[in-house]
Amino acid sequence: MPSATHLVLIPSYNTGPLVLQVVHEARAAWSPVWVVVDGSTDGTAAALQAAAQVNPGLEVFMLPANQGKGAAVLHGLEEAARRGFSHALVMDADGQHPxxxxxxxxxxxxxxxxxxxxxxxxxxxxxxxxRVQGRRISNWWARLETLGGGIGDSLFGFRVYPVAPLLEIMQRNRWMRRFDFDPEAAVRLSWRGVRAINLAAQVRYLQPEEGGVSHFHYVRDNVRLTWMHARLVVGMLGRLPVLLWRRVAARPAPSAATPR
Structure with missing residues (x-):
């Protein structure tokens, strides 16, 4: 039976036929599954729509032009809130997420x-x-920006988000629309007091001959991440008293000395 509270949300942009395999595997694990086609021009939109016609647990949403991963997720979150869903598991369409x-x-x-x-x-x-070594830099910044808020990995986009707080954050913030979505979402939710639970998940990096597609641009996206972390550090400074108080409150109480 489809869940009435939790859905799988897959933003997709020009991932080729691999997205159909990802959607098939996601549907085997969960229902409902939503795909937001972010202005794809590779012909997968029609194939996804055809699949949705014969699969009641699958729904496809179309954006007229590429707006970025965060914008596609935002579209899905707004629709999820409208229909009463409380949580969304976001996963990529490129086969990396399990x-x-x-x-x-x-x-x-x-x-x-x-x-x-x-x-x-x-x-x-x-x-x-x-990629493996480079993400350590972003993880270090995320730990600083949250004062050790428990974010295990700031860039890995395989996550379950509570819809309401994330939607409110995104609607009040003009950033978080492209590659900067994943780290900024985790940091800003942590600022709101949403605690993080980290679960290990295997990552697959597919080769081009396997259908692997990457839209990551080292220069452009690293510049975007640098600008994002600069903004978050500035934002963290105004929240220091609250973050410090949470850090102190989270410390375990000292155990009483055993009487002799």
């Missing part, structure tokens, strides 16, 4: 609905070392 882990991620979210459930990537030997 559909087999959807059930465990959703179960963790259902057990702790006030939390965000963040995938913690487990990299295989095929993972590009430049």
């Amino acid at each position: 559909a087999a882990a959807i059930g465990a991620m959703m179960a963790a979210s259902q057990a702790a609905p006030d939390a965000m459930v963040l995938g913690l990537p487990v990299f295989g030997p095929e993972a590009p070392q430049l």
Whole structure:
């Protein structure tokens, strides 16, 4: 039976036929599954719409032009809130994220609905070392910006978000529309007091001959990430008293000395 509270949300932009496999695997693990086609020009929109015609657990939304991952997620969140869903598991359409882990991620979210459930990537030997090592910089900044708020990985986009707080953050913020969505969403939710639960999830980096597609641009997107972290550090400064208080409050109380 389809969940009335939790859905899988897949933003898709020019990922080729691989998106159909991702959607098939996601549907085998969960229902409903929504795909937001972010202005794709590779012909996959028609194939996805055809699949939705014969699969009641699948729904496809079309954006007229490419607006970015965050914008596609925002479109899905707005529709999810309108229909009464409380949580959305966001996963990429390029085959990197493990559909087999959807059930465990959703179960963790259902057990702790006030939390965000963040995938913690487990990299295989095929993972590009430049990507693996480079993400440590973003993770360091995220820990600083939240004063150790528990974000295991700031860039891994396989996550279950509580819809209401994330939607409110995005509607009040003109950023978070492209590659900067994943780290900024986690940091800003942490600022709001949404705690993070980290669950290990295997990552697949597909080669081009396997259908792998990447829209990551090292110069452009690293500049965007640098600008994002600069904004977040400035935003963190105004929240220091609250963040420090939370850090102190989270410390375990010292155990009483055992009487002799």
